[in-house]
Amino acid sequence: MIFPGQPMGRPMGGIRFQLDWTIFLLIGAISGVGLLNLYSASGSGVSGRFLQQIYWFILGTSAFLVVATIDYRQYNHYGYWIYAGGLILLLLTLVVGRRVKGSTRWIGYGPLGVQPSELIKIVVIVVLAKYLHQDPRVEGRGLKDLAAPFALVSAPVALILAQPDLGTALLIILIFFSLMLMSKLKVRSFLVLMSSLVVIAPLTWTLMLKDYQKRRFLSFLDPDADPTGAGYHLKQSLIAIGSGELTGKGFQQGTQSHLRFLPETWTDFPFAVWAEEWGFIGSVVLLGLYLFLIVWGVNLARTARDRFASVVCIGVSVMFFWHVMINIGMVSGLLPIVGVTLPLVSYGGSSVLTFMIGAGLLMNISIRRYSY
Amino acid sequence: MQVRPEQSSFLKKYRWMTVFIVLSFGVLLGRLVQMQLIQGRDYRDQAHNLMIRRVTLKAKRGVVMDRRGRVMVDNEINFNVYIVPRYFPxxxxGKLxxxxxxxxxxxRHIQKKILGAQGDRRAFSLLAVPAITWDQRARLETxxxxxxxxxxxxxxxRRYPYGNLAAHTLGYVNEVSRAEIRRLKGYRIGNKIGRFGIERQWEYYLRGKPGFERFIVDVRGRRQNDKRLLRLLGPPSKRRQRPRTGSNLVLTLDLDLQRIVESSLRWHPAGAAVVVEVNTGRILAMSSKPAFDPAMLSSRLSREQARQLYDNPYHPMLDKTVMGSYFPGSTFKVITAIAALExxxxxxxxxxxxKGYHEYGRKSAFRCTSKHGPMHFHSAIVRSCNIYFYTLGQRVGMNRLSRYAxxxxxxxxxxxxxxxxRGGFIPTKAWYAKNMPDGFRIGHTLNASVGQGNVTTxxxxxxxxxxxxxxxGKLYLxxxxxxxxxxxxxxxxxxxPVLRRRVQVSDRTFRLVKAGLRGVVNEPGGTAHNAWDGRLSVAGKTGTAQVIKRERKSRDPRDWWRFEDHAWFAAYAPADNPEIAVVVLIEHGGSAGKVAAPIVMRIVRDYFAKVRPKSNRPGQGRRIR
Structure with missing residues (x-):
């Protein structure tokens, strides 16, 4: 039995230590899909964008290995330090960050720029896990007990909204809510949590959003209302997905993406490209891979050795889940358009890094399940 | 494995969470089924509509030639400015x-056209400015x-090399309207359609068959040549079809004669002339004055041009040779004569x-041009005596007269x-009974027998x-x-040539009437004798048709021309062995013998001198005194 507060830092390895091949294969397969799709979406031949993504994958794989190797109890131990580091990074971003398209999200130099707001998701998961690990209540949590985790989450969210990066802030809030729902809540707190959402939503709508954002947000309800403006992307995306039909148009033969009717295919709309070229079959395969990974993560949480590990597994799975749901929901017209990446398929280093680290955590927890 | 107490708080929820996740994925799957499997075909069509452009390759219109193959209408190169509203900011x-x-x-017109394109129409090119000059083109392209x-x-x-020559007969073309596109098959926006004359009547043959080309474009409208993409267009026959040039028409008109006719009419503002081949029914020349400029009508008219055209009191848009119905006046007397003889x-x-008036009704009602004294059949035709033909007409009666006509x-x-x-009008007794307040009266017959009253042609x-x-006696089409x-x-x-029918009239009757018609020209006192040069072999009949009763004459002298008589001369030549029939009408020309007959003489003279091949030119008309 492991109890909280037991000394940390036990060297890795116990009696039963083995690689979790499932995670390995799933991550490999999804990344493969992502690279294949990017190769097609970024035109024929090996483009700079494709090469850069390869580099990020190499970096991401290293991060995966490093994160998986260090015993996760170290992360628990240094949880608040990690959290502090994350916040500093966010602050730095606001101060010295690069400004791109009206928001300051990037930090770093040249092609090595990262978005700390992406990485902070992992940090939030870790720090919440640490908090819940240290505060194991069996009875329900009251509102007061939610104050501390709420505070832990609102700091980074505020900093991210200052950039502004709505999509990421939204995701962190979603992850927070999902984790809180998983821990034992009193009915009353649950209701308060829900009603706070109801209050926050319209406030954000009126105070935080600019007109163009509102339009973009609402265009999913009626993409034809403004087919040249906000609804344009969505309409093109719907046509791309739908016209893929059962078997797709074939690799590199998606007309919507290759004739540029569908813009910015590599960041927000890679699924449309994939669905157009590989059809229903390809789409179902990709969805299946994600579902398998997420359910596998939830299952890991159930069998994890301690509470920290469980919460981390849930957190990472939920992060994958919301990214997939929102991104695919958005490109298929079920949800409003917000810039949320498709895990390991969207182009972008920070995103790749984040999900690789997340997968590394899963792997870490998985291989240490039975080591005592 | 053991369940840790603090883990147990999570345990039940794992299952719910898994269920939630699987259900959420189920929603995505359902959406994919809907989009890719159920509506996939629609979306594919939409994708095709976005990237496949179809342009019509316009067919060249056929050429129109005169009977000797001289071009009267053909085509010239033209620079047209097209605008695709979607790409045009x-x-x-202002720059344009x-x-x-x-x-x-x-x-303003162009702007309206561009703004008028809505929805999917915005992706199609519009003919914004037709026929720009080399200079304009150079400025646009730089x-x-x-x-x-x-x-x-x-x-x-379309090019009309002789300007308004035979304008009404040749016609003109301009852009097809939206309503016509809906009604007719095979027309698209920007196509030309024949609007008048031959261009309109023979549109089906002249227009040819447009071809098309389909190609693939990217979002900017740039053409793609990737072989794999081109496969989407289908077999080559669906990618491109060459347009088929329209058929050429060889008319019966003679360019030289047409010019002669039009130049003969040049001193008169309004009128018409027709020259037909007597033994075939072929029209050698046909002119209506004033004419319009087909080139001008083929493009958009400015407001001023349109006003001038449609407010013109001489009605340039009316083809008077076939659309104008006139009292034939004395030219109709031949019908009365033939009917009476037969x-x-x-x-x-x-x-x-x-004695200058007819014994019927008021003395002023049925008058003659002068007091001719005793008239017999021949001299009545030659001198065009109304009283003689009133009498004949009265004997023949309305219905028989109308049957011969x-x-x-x-x-x-x-x-x-x-x-x-138009068909003109020949009344009958029944018609008068039905349409006149007092019913049919002898006066109607009297009027008709000299080509007035209700007779029009x-x-x-x-x-x-x-x-x-x-x-x-051979009536040709x-x-x-x-x-x-x-x-x-x-x-x-x-x-x-198509023979409509043989007229049921004896040769003797024709011989007598033709002798009279020859006398009109050849005999002193003949109504057209003064126009004769003494040599030309022509026979014909003048007609001075009253337009409106003089009592109703307007007070404004500037309007008086409207009440002048129409001057006719209907003739054929040569008188012995006729080849051509010539009819000239000068609207409000006044005296037929002075105005219309000389024109016919000129046309006939020039026809034999310049148009007709020398090899079988007959001897000049005999000198008859």
């Missing part, structure tokens, strides 16, 4: 206006980068005394079919009737097209 309009040096009215969505295409435009109600020996093709359209041909009808007299050729000049179809 409204700000660029500047480079093309458009005036305000033009630019500044093309400032004008996205603007293209200058080199296309064919019905044995007149003979060549009887004299009827002309109809036998000569009056009262119904000749069948040329050009320009909504078109110049073409009269020409066909006189041709029938000239050829001894008038013809304007004699041959249809492919664009390479191979004859596709010939149109031989």
């Amino acid at each position: 409204p700000e660029a309009f 206006k500047k480079y093309l040096k458009l005036d305000d009215e033009q630019s 500044n093309a980068f400032e004008l996205p969505g603007v293209r200058v295409l080199t296309e064919w435009k 019905e044995r109600l007149a003979n060549t020996h009887e004299y009827i005394f002309c 109809r036998d000569f093709g009056l009262g119904t359209p000749t069948g040329l079919g050009l320009n909504g041909e 078109t110049p073409l009808q009269l020409a066909m009737a006189y041709a029938t007299i000239a050829n001894g 008038p013809q304007i097209v004699q041959r249809l050729e492919t664009s390479e000049g191979k004859t596709v179809r010939r149109y031989p």
